[in-house]
Amino acid sequence: MNFKRWGIARCTVQLLMIALLASPLAGLAIFRGNLAAAELLGLPLADPLAFLQALLGGRVFVLSYLLSAMLVVGFYVLLGGRTFCGWVCPVGLITELADRLRKRLGTGTQTLPLTLNRWSLALVLLVVMVTGVPLFELFSPIGIISRAIVFAALVPLLLVAAILLVELLVARRVWCRSLCPLGGFYSLLAAASPLRIGFISERCTHCNDCLKACPVEEVLYPSLELNHPQVAAGDCIRCMACLDTCPTKALKISIGYQPLSRDATDPLKGGR
Amino acid sequence: MDSDTTNTGISRRLFLKGSILTPLTLALGGAAISAVYLRPTQARGFYLRPPGAIEEPRFLAACVKCGKCAQACPYQSIVMAGGEAGVGIGTPHIIPRETPCYLCPDLPCVKACPSGALDKQLTEVEKVRMGTAVIIDREGCLSIRGLRCEVCYRQCPLIDKAITIENRHNTRTGEHTIMEPVIHKDKCVGCGICEKVCVREKPVIAVQQRVTEQKDFYEF
Numbered sequence: 262m263n264f265k266r267w268g269i270a271r272c273t274v275q276l277l278m279i280a281l282l283a284s285p286l287a288g289l290a291i292f293r294g295n296l297a298a299a300e301l302l303g304l305p306l307a308d309p310l311a312f313l314q315a316l317l318g319g320r321v322f323v324l325s326y327l328l329s330a331m332l333v334v335g336f337y338v339l340l341g342g343r344t345f346c347g348w349v350c351p352v353g354l355i356t357e358l359a360d361r362l363r364k365r366l367g368t369g370t371q372t373l374p375l376t377l378n379r380w381s382l383a384l385v386l387l388v389v390m391v392t393g394v395p396l397f398e399l400f401s402p403i404g405i406i407s408r409a410i411v412f413a414a415l416v417p418l419l420l421v422a423a424i425l426l427v428e429l430l431v432a433r434r435v436w437c438r439s440l441c442p443l444g445g446f447y448s449l450l451a452a453a454s455p456l457r458i459g460f461i462s463e464r465c466t467h468c469n470d471c472l473k474a475c476p477v478e479e480v481l482y483p484s485l486e487l488n489h490p491q492v493a494a495g496d497c498i499r500c501m502a503c504l505d506t507c508p509t510k511a512l513k514i515s516i517g518y519q520p521l522s523r524d525a526t527d528p529l530k531g532g533r
Numbered sequence: 534m535d536s537d538t539t540n541t542g543i544s545r546r547l548f549l550k551g552s553i554l555t556p557l558t559l560a561l562g563g564a565a566i567s568a569v570y571l572r573p574t575q576a577r578g579f580y581l582r583p584p585g586a587i588e589e590p591r592f593l594a595a596c597v598k599c600g601k602c603a604q605a606c607p608y609q610s611i612v613m614a615g616g617e618a619g620v621g622i623g624t625p626h627i628i629p630r631e632t633p634c635y636l637c638p639d640l641p642c643v644k645a646c647p648s649g650a651l652d653k654q655l656t657e658v659e660k661v662r663m664g665t666a667v668i669i670d671r672e673g674c675l676s677i678r679g680l681r682c683e684v685c686y687r688q689c690p691l692i693d694k695a696i697t698i699e700n701r702h703n704t705r706t707g708e709h710t711i712m713e714p715v716i717h718k719d720k721c722v723g724c725g726i727c728e729k730v731c732v733r734e735k736p737v738i739a740v741q742q743r744v745t746e747q748k749d750f751y752e753f
Binding site: 294295307319320389399419 | 604616649
């Protein structure tokens with residue numbers, strides 16, 4: 262199936278998010294703010310990591326801000342945590358485009374391990390607790406891109422350009438995969454999310470097309486190698502690219518946690 | 534290309550990539566980061582924050598840089614700092630000489646702030662304390678030189694409270710009155726309207742950082 266249903270849906274949502282950010286410029290009153298804190302049709306929404314940094318660094322507590330952050334936490338727990346990375350984040354959209362270019366150039370195929378983003382999250386929280394400097398909010402390419410869109414603050418885009426250059430030439434998708442602390446935060450939520458990618462081992466022909474399409478391919482290893490019935494939920498960004506590419510439809514959306522059946526751990530019995 | 538011993542397995546392409554592009558990338562990235570962030574905070578001077586801003590070190594962390602205050606401001610007085618602000622990147626501030634704060638009675642910027650960086654306990658415009666006006670160039674001030682100007686006084690939203698006119702004898706001419714604008718720090722909200730309207734090319738009155746009450750080291 263060449264028609265990338267999920268790919269098109271996802272790209273549409275990503276572009277809609279940018280349109281939403283830019284909508285106040287067109288005089289529309291549906292959206293205010295950016296991905297750190299916003300108001301969508303009167304509903305206050307807040308980035309939970311930005312909330313934590315303001316709380317720890319600025320020692321301010323506003324109940325409505327906590328509630329709007331909890332609203333976002335609840336939303337992403339239900340819809341898969343790092344769905345944010347795949348569907349909402351403008352940096353994700355840009356680095357994906359850069360990744361296509363990288364594939365053409367054939368550069369920088371090595372990269373860092375996925376689990377590094379937990380450490381960068383820990384670093385951000387540690388720094389803000391000790392020094393009061395909201396480290397991620399300072400460097401956040403998400404904030405830089407949204408302020409470039411809304412307020413035409415273009416100079417800090419240099420940082421985004423630097424990230425793109427590194428991803429293009431040195432290490433594949435290294436910011437989004439391994440370094441972004443917000444990705445680390447959402448991957449902790451994603452581990453508890455009911456929305457997962459299921460794997461039907463009987464259908465899998467081990468063509469490895471999914472591995473080539475997946476931006477965080479480590480999440481497929483437990484399924485492909487040990488026949489886990491579900492893809493590793495924490496780091497999966499729910500981009501559904503594997504659903505689009507799998508020729509035998511061995512991957513599907515699966516709701517709720519499915520434990521590993523006893524047979525499946527043994528590759529000999531698992532129908533490999 | 535004569536023997537295998539000279540072939541290190543590194544192609545020309547890989548060599549170029551490794552020796553030119555990687556350092557170039559790192560240099561560009563490093564330059565971008567240091568240009569934006571690694572300048573001393575004091576060197577940047579005073580940023581006039583929107584009404585209700587909490588004390589600066591906490592403000593820098595409490596502000597989540599969402600820009601809602603700037604979007605709420607009907608005069609577009611609030612602008613978001615770019616990379617030149619260093620650790621203040623993306624934070625809102627007011628450049629009074631361009632557009633001062635016109636002190637909306639309902640303080641829409643404070644209402645828009647989600648994170649508490651602008652304190653919602655502030656509800657009265659007269660209690661705003663963003664900074665304080667200071668006559669920074671007495672020799673340049675037309676009123677102090679004995680001419681009739683007093684534009685800052687007339688335009689001050691807290692006329693006769695934050696700025697008053699003190700009359701005194703003009704000893705230079707011997708027969709006129711100097712009508713000197715005097716700022717009262719305890720009433721001045723720091724909106725910057727005086728700085729905006731000052732008729733001189735470079736304003737002789739400007740909003741500066743408020744100095745908190747100092748404990749004197751000797752008794753008067």
